[in-house]
Amino acid sequence: MLAHIRFDLVDLRLFLHVVDTGSITAGSRLSHLALASASARIRGMEDALGVPLLERLRDGVKPTKAGLAVAHHARLVLQQVERMHGEIADYAGGLAGRVRLLSNTAAITDYLPQALADFLNTHPGIDVDLEERPSHLIVSQLLAQVAELGIVADSADVSSLESRPFRRDQLVLVTSDQSSLARLTDSGTHGEGGRGTGFARPQAPPPQGGNRLHAV
Structure with missing residues (x-):
């Protein structure tokens, strides 16, 4: 009925x-x-x-x-x-396309403002819908084809996505000489470290991983 x-x-x-x-x-x-x-x-x-x-x-x-x-x-x-x-x-007003981009917080605050400004100036007919998400959720939403592109930390499993390095996110440990954390520098871990962020998209072979931000 x-x-x-x-x-x-x-x-x-x-x-x-x-x-x-x-x-x-x-x-x-x-x-x-x-x-x-x-x-x-x-x-x-x-x-x-x-x-x-x-x-x-x-x-x-x-x-x-x-x-x-x-x-x-x-x-x-x-x-x-x-x-x-x-x-x-x-x-009808001349827009050539629209892309939905999901990104983690680090990339949105540190890397995307200038990168997006440069891209939009070069491609005025493209509209980018940017949304903040945690890296693991970005991967699942890309696999579900909710968005076209994502930027995730290299801790996220992007094995089912095509990905490439985007930026290296530098981390700095500041501590006193008496702290137990200070011994990390003596065991081969330097005062500065990096995490990765990168782009990815579904159904393509993954690249070699690294300690970077990946675009997927």
Whole structure:
């Protein structure tokens, strides 16, 4: 039965207007529909779902539990449609492409500001959506194809991703001569160390690892 449900965007907007105003009359006015047409659309949604979506009261209407669920999903659908319109408008305005880039905190604060500024100046038609994530989560989201590129520490397992070195992140240990940590320099570990960050992307052979940041 549910396989035959067909709601259009007018139905969803109307239903949200009705829920938000608590009135089918006010909702129909905001949707630029005749009251009879709006009532028929609401009834059609209820018949298709097999449950009442609105409780009719003497002074208006209020959503049932099923109605609240429909309203929640209707908002998500309409928000996604608006995002689609905005993205298509960007392409119409000359945008050549959009890339979603996930990065750990170290790369965002220390390396990406200048690198992204240089890239965007050179490629003004490319839009980069940058989001901060921990390295292990970046790897899993790249494998799920949630994003196109990521920057992770070399402690992350990128064996299932194509990766290459991006930057070497220098770490400095500052301690007193009496601290037990000071003995680390005597055992071959110098006062400065490095961690890696790099780029990666799915389904390609990994490069040789190193103590660097990797782009994946």
